[in-house]
């Protein structure tokens with residue numbers, strides 16, 4: 001940015017022939033480094049928790065989730081992203097939108113066509129159920145149409161579940 005404006009001033013100098021004297025009064029019309037005032041609003045207006053709120057929420061979770069590695073959880077969610085959105089009002093893809101999943105009855109998101117076994121699972125999603133589900137979905141609920149082999153590493157599951165808690169609107 002600095003280089004660009006120097007070039008601009010040099011160009012002006014060639015025309016004005018009065019340069020090098022009142023150096024402080026360069027024209028200020030062009031501001032090549034200026035940022036656009038605001039980025040366009042995202043499709044879904046999701047109010048983002050501040051980093052402090054995220055940390056406070058993480059710390060409020062029961063062990064072992066309170067010491068989870070959210071960055072690792074975010075990376076692990078990369079395995080789910082092709083089938084699931086997590087923002088409020090996000091679309092159902094191959095799998096249902098997961099916003100608000102904690103505290104929601106399994107198979108209960110309106111407008112999503114679940115398999116019978118998930119629809120009739122009869123429990124409410126919490127960390128314990130999610131841990132078993134994510135370890136091996138097809139053993140936990142045989143007949144599910146979620147074709148995900150499972151996340152075998154326990155620590156990865158802890159990190160992913162904590163990430164989901166802070167990103168899906170969970171409140172203690």
Ligand code: HEC
Pocket residue numbers: 076077079080081082083084094095096098101105106107108109113114115116118119125130134143144145146147148151
């Ligand atoms: C290949 C697509 C696919 C992938 C990958 C996938 N899912 Fe799913 N998921 C589904 C489908 C399909 C269902 C609905 C299952 C059913 O009805 O049997 C589902 C259901 C769920 C549910 C139950 C939601 C409810 O409303 O009851 C949860 C929770 C879930 N998935 C979490 C995850 C997480 C976390 C990951 C990543 C580790 C993941 N899924 C990876 C397709 C996928």
